[in-house]
Amino acid sequence: MGLSPVLEPPSPSFSSSLAVPFVTAESELKASSLHTRKAQLHDAHAIHQLIDSFTHDHTLLHRSHADICENIQTFTIVETGSGQFIGCAALHVYGPHLAEVRSIAVHPDAKRHGAGSLLVHALLDQAEAAGIRSVCLFTRVTAFFDHFNFRVVEHQALRDKVLKDCVRCSRRNACDEIAMAVGELPAPHDLPSGRFHPRHHADLVQLLL
Ligand SMILES: CC(C)(COP(=O)(O)OP(=O)(O)OC[C@H]1O[C@@H](n2cnc3c(N)ncnc32)[C@H](O)[C@@H]1OP(=O)(O)O)[C@@H](O)C(=O)NCCC(=O)NCCS
Secondary structure, three states: OOOOOOOOOOOOOOOOOOOOOOOOOHHHHOHHHOEEEEOOHHHHHHHHHHHHOOOOOOOOOOOOHHHHHHOHHHEEEEEOOOOOEEEEEEEEEEEOOEEEEEEEEEOHHHOOOOHHHHHHHHHHHHHHHOOOOEEEEEEOOHHHHHOOOOEEOOHHHHHHHHHHOHHHOOOOOOOOOEEEEEEOOOOHHHOOHHHOOHHHHHHHHHOOO
16 A cells, blocks of 8 residues: 555636626525535635635624634535535633633525524534533624624723724724623623733723723
8 A cells, every 4th residue: 555646636627707796596596595605625725715805894804814724613604505605703711600602604696584593593503512601792783693683892891802902903992893692791800911911911901991
């Protein structure tokens, strides 16, 4: 038994365009035929393209293709009965006290068919199954998340999120995102003290948190 000779890698089979093509029959978008599943690496390109299409206006935070691949196990996708990708979301786990809904997006042509709801329910089920006490997110579309009992909370209630993203964000002093959470909010002792770097602590104060 031996290894085969070295082969040249295949040429990329995907377009480098940022456009997110989408062609599907309206009947395929019926909520009954949509389903969620955990993402696999072969979904990373579609996930990346969809997220990228929502980053120019800061609706979603940028995720590189490499970042998506590295964290593919955090992603859930929604697809049609015939397996066409229409949306994605990720559950980022901070610990038993908190997880975050990240990178949730549905293709614009597939909106309002229940795909976003399927994604949120799938992530909430995953959090519950893992014994996570609270799920949070930052958003500008609070009305959508109202449907799932998320409530508006103070940014400082979600210090893990602030330390992970806000301290590096160019818009941290002009943030127009609303923090929301469902479940039991993290208690002060839930944040490992080792993560309070003095520089970050100063940033939190600057953020008036
Ligand atoms: C927000 C988003 C994920 C919703 O996905 P969707 O598949 O259209 O949502 P659903 O069809 O499951 O809608 C569920 C309910 O929320 C409502 N809803 C959907 N989008 C909404 C919005 N932007 N504002 C208010 N309500 C909304 C629907 O009308 C529906 O209500 P109903 O059950 O009373 O009819 C999708 O619009 C999207 O990808 N937006 C761009 C990316 C984004 O903003 N992500 C959130 C960043 S935190």
